[in-house]
Amino acid sequence: MRIAMTSIFVDDQRAALAFYTDVLGFEKRHDIPIGDDFWLTVTSPESPDGPELLLEPAGHPAVKPYRDALIEDGIPLAQFAVDNLAAEHERLTNLGVVFTQQPTDIGDAVIAVLDDTCGNLIQLVEMKQPANDGGAA
């Protein structure tokens, strides 16, 4: 079993696609109209065969209270790995991205949290050394 796809809810799918591609640097994989919405996914150019992120419309009434409560407490809904968090933080800040948590050293990793402008907080993680995968090769 593999994790092929995960999803986040976004306020506006077109604005989300622009942020996740133009700003974060992901690539569009699927963009299929379904009614008024789209089945819209992105992948990382660094791992094109890796998991897809589904940018799902946030119309369901349960979504708003759920996300509002998480955003208030600063809790991110997804984590993306980066090689150099300081460089990404500078690049994204220069593009106008707002961080709710500045780069923070937590021991084995450096983390930061940004606002994706579509209703979610996203955590960036730079692992200081390769994660121990239990020895599988």
Place this chain on the structure above:
Amino acid sequence: MSDVFRALDDETRRTILDELAARDGQTLFEICSTLTMRHGVSSSRQAISQHLAVLEAAGLVATERRGRSKFHYFKPEPIAEIARRWPPGKRIDQ
């Protein structure tokens, strides 16, 4: 003043103040992650949230909304008040 002493009478709450004094303006998520990773505090988010409520009620922490998130700030005034009442270097019998 008694609520200030009660708020300070807890190691986790004192550690929270240490972290906010070192970097002011943190979300609950950031406070929880630094407590866990730097101090080995294994309390739940709900427990930390309750600790923050005690600190806020005592005037030691203030919160501010920026955008859609809530940030916590260290307020040293109640501690300064204690120092004013019992100033260091001033003997009562003088």
